[in-house]
Amino acid sequence: MNIEKQTIIPPIASQDSPLPYFYYEVIHTSKKSRARVGRIHTPHGIIDTPNFVGVGTNATLKSLDSVMVDNLGLQLMFCNTYHLMLQPGTAVIQAAGGLHKFMNRSMPIITDSGGFQVFSLAYGTVKDELKSSGKKIGNSAVLKINEDGVLFRSYRDGSPILLTPETSIAAQKALGADIIIPFDELPPYHIDPYKLEASLHRTHRWEKRSLDAHIQNKNNQAMYAVIHGGIDPQLRSLSASYLSKLPFDGFAIGGSLGKTKEQMIAMLTSLMPQLPVDKPNHLLGIGDLYSIEASVKLGIDTFDSSHPTRCARHGLVFSSKGSVKIGNTMHKLNFGPIDEKCTCMVCQNYTVAYLHHLLKAKEMTGYTLASIHNIHFMVQLMAAYRTAILNDDI
Amino acid sequence: MNIEKQTIIPPIASQDSPLPYFYYEVIHTSKKSRARVGRIHTPHGIIDTPNFVGVGTNATLKSLDSVMVDNLGLQLMFCNTYHLMLQPGTAVIQAAGGLHKFMNRSMPIITDSGGFQVFSLAYGTVKDELKSSGKKIGNSAVLKINEDGVLFRSYRDGSPILLTPETSIAAQKALGADIIIPFDELPPYHIDPYKLEASLHRTHRWEKRSLDAHIQNKNNQAMYAVIHGGIDPQLRSLSASYLSKLPFDGFAIGGSLGKTKEQMIAMLTSLMPQLPVDKPNHLLGIGDLYSIEASVKLGIDTFDSSHPTRCARHGLVFSSKGSVKIGNTMHKLNFGPIDEKCTCMVCQNYTVAYLHHLLKAKEMTGYTLASIHNIHFMVQLMAAYRTAILNDDI
Numbered sequence: 001m002n003i004e005k006q007t008i009i010p011p012i013a014s015q016d017s018p019l020p021y022f023y024y025e026v027i028h029t030s031k032k033s034r035a036r037v038g039r040i041h042t043p044h045g046i047i048d049t050p051n052f053v054g055v056g057t058n059a060t061l062k063s064l065d066s067v068m069v070d071n072l073g074l075q076l077m078f079c080n081t082y083h084l085m086l087q088p089g090t091a092v093i094q095a096a097g098g099l100h101k102f103m104n105r106s107m108p109i110i111t112d113s114g115g116f117q118v119f120s121l122a123y124g125t126v127k128d129e130l131k132s133s134g135k136k137i138g139n140s141a142v143l144k145i146n147e148d149g150v151l152f153r154s155y156r157d158g159s160p161i162l163l164t165p166e167t168s169i170a171a172q173k174a175l176g177a178d179i180i181i182p183f184d185e186l187p188p189y190h191i192d193p194y195k196l197e198a199s200l201h202r203t204h205r206w207e208k209r210s211l212d213a214h215i216q217n218k219n220n221q222a223m224y225a226v227i228h229g230g231i232d233p234q235l236r237s238l239s240a241s242y243l244s245k246l247p248f249d250g251f252a253i254g255g256s257l258g259k260t261k262e263q264m265i266a267m268l269t270s271l272m273p274q275l276p277v278d279k280p281n282h283l284l285g286i287g288d289l290y291s292i293e294a295s296v297k298l299g300i301d302t303f304d305s306s307h308p309t310r311c312a313r314h315g316l317v318f319s320s321k322g323s324v325k326i327g328n329t330m331h332k333l334n335f336g337p338i339d340e341k342c343t344c345m346v347c348q349n350y351t352v353a354y355l356h357h358l359l360k361a362k363e364m365t366g367y368t369l370a371s372i373h374n375i376h377f378m379v380q381l382m383a384a385y386r387t388a389i390l391n392d393d394i
Numbered sequence: 395m396n397i398e399k400q401t402i403i404p405p406i407a408s409q410d411s412p413l414p415y416f417y418y419e420v421i422h423t424s425k426k427s428r429a430r431v432g433r434i435h436t437p438h439g440i441i442d443t444p445n446f447v448g449v450g451t452n453a454t455l456k457s458l459d460s461v462m463v464d465n466l467g468l469q470l471m472f473c474n475t476y477h478l479m480l481q482p483g484t485a486v487i488q489a490a491g492g493l494h495k496f497m498n499r500s501m502p503i504i505t506d507s508g509g510f511q512v513f514s515l516a517y518g519t520v521k522d523e524l525k526s527s528g529k530k531i532g533n534s535a536v537l538k539i540n541e542d543g544v545l546f547r548s549y550r551d552g553s554p555i556l557l558t559p560e561t562s563i564a565a566q567k568a569l570g571a572d573i574i575i576p577f578d579e580l581p582p583y584h585i586d587p588y589k590l591e592a593s594l595h596r597t598h599r600w601e602k603r604s605l606d607a608h609i610q611n612k613n614n615q616a617m618y619a620v621i622h623g624g625i626d627p628q629l630r631s632l633s634a635s636y637l638s639k640l641p642f643d644g645f646a647i648g649g650s651l652g653k654t655k656e657q658m659i660a661m662l663t664s665l666m667p668q669l670p671v672d673k674p675n676h677l678l679g680i681g682d683l684y685s686i687e688a689s690v691k692l693g694i695d696t697f698d699s700s701h702p703t704r705c706a707r708h709g710l711v712f713s714s715k716g717s718v719k720i721g722n723t724m725h726k727l728n729f730g731p732i733d734e735k736c737t738c739m740v741c742q743n744y745t746v747a748y749l750h751h752l753l754k755a756k757e758m759t760g761y762t763l764a765s766i767h768n769i770h771f772m773v774q775l776m777a778a779y780r781t782a783i784l785n786d787d788i
Binding site: 058059060061062063064065066067083087088092095096102103104332333335345349350351353354356357358360361363364365366367368369 | 452453454455456457458459460461477481482486489490496497498726727729739743744745747748750751752754755757758759760761762763
């Protein structure tokens, strides 16, 4: 399929058929790569793609309030269903009128299924698990995993919680994000090939059940499938083929993305041409600058990661000349901004020396300012990628 | 002296004698009490009095950046010389062009001498010392206290630091705050009366040395004396009498203010009529709402305290109907603002239920939002006191 020449016709509104609440349009595909500029239309506005998605696990981007995040122009925020189920509970957010109202966010939100966190309880975090050479970490928080779903214990009050495709979707309906994710199994990287295939089929059954539950009450939400298969090209193909036949609104790429960035890029290089070009896609949990550049060229539309805000809290800020380690002694007397070309409020108002001091004094203000700068940087970086694609420069 | 009838003539500028860089004018003294409305003119603008002074120990109000604090209209901020000497060091701040430029604050700043913190190292914090029934806590950080000053060890790198009247003033010259404080001895509450008197005389000698050092290089700064004497009315009188004969620009009330609020109010009731009415005064380290109301009526102009921001971080927010414990379970579904009458950005944008959630989830955003609200509340409260005084209502 020659994607460069394929024309995607966006929906046109008429009196009889108003525009759907969610749709995607491609503005331009680069002549140099699979990179594309598009627009995802959602009930809470447009997401220009490619774009970075900030992670606000607990209904807040760490150290930044929603008014600030809106002002920074972060068009999509990722919130975690698992965390919000446990605190404050989906019933509270539903009573508030949904996540947007609860956190006072005007722009689009995406939630995940909770599966990632629950399986991290069972196998350890992705990072721990990669380091463990396959030794199952085991955690008494997970009580049972079977075809129905996962039974686990709340870390807050010890109560047992059953997460299934149906309960995950019910939770995500209560949260009311613009984009939701079906419940999937997250197999560990270190898994026997036959078990990986079995897990993939279970994930497919769970995703289908999730989609069925979603379709019964669309609630102005879109659902992205999650393509699994680890780093096995054939399983990834199988997953793309199966899921793209179902009426999902977009495609997320999840599961194990490999041990190294090179493994991930190889996997994406093989997988991306197999995805429908008329639907948006999302790469789950990736946000480092190297991977973003490589993935944009392969046609990825959106990325979510807590990387920029986590870096900020550890004193690593991004700049057009590379990253700056704020805590480095050389910055004690650096009375310039982080980045002379940066237009963010931090670079307009504060010096690196002041940020260095706040970091050394362990002042929260320092985490906030560094986070503002890094999110602003990501928003501007993605806008620059869109311009480059429109100019066929990448 | 009948203060109600005394007229204070503010300076008038002319071509030959421009306005001084620091002066105080009384606008109105209440007919009902000693409460008064005034204006302190400083190189960084006016401080309307009575007013609350936010504490930004490490050159930042905890969790709020200077642009936000300026926007909140907090006209005076208190920074701690002791902390800033150790981190980032006064040389760094001097190289930045002073504290205002370092932290990007446009409005006035007051710094203390460092004495309070150093003597807290020796005797424990005021709170600990009050609880200890006079047992000296002792801390290897303080190496020597003699007539010259205090030798202590930096908690950062273990290096010995000598704090004397002269070194404290040199540090405060480097910081460049609008108002500075002479070096004093902070005697513990549990002290023999004869030792308290000896301490008072040493404090007077140290304050005189501080003033002499200040006068050699005024640097567009004002210096407030610190009146000591613990809760002994005669010693407070002696201190007020001695210090008001020296050319200080204002008067701070320091030392032990008593074990209870009633002891402090009794002390102020006796002391306040002995202070010159044509100079501004400041009550050190007091910021609870009860004490502020009582002290305003006794003629106190400014108060500094970390109380509102510390309360905020513990989930206690102020409102026109009394304080609200955000973390209380009853607020889980409270979808109203903290205070319906409040005009702050938090009450305009966020519900108590959301703040409750952020607190439970230990999200920094919650500390920031609660701090914004409490500082806004204090700024508005003090404006309301000024109106009440102008109307002779209190």
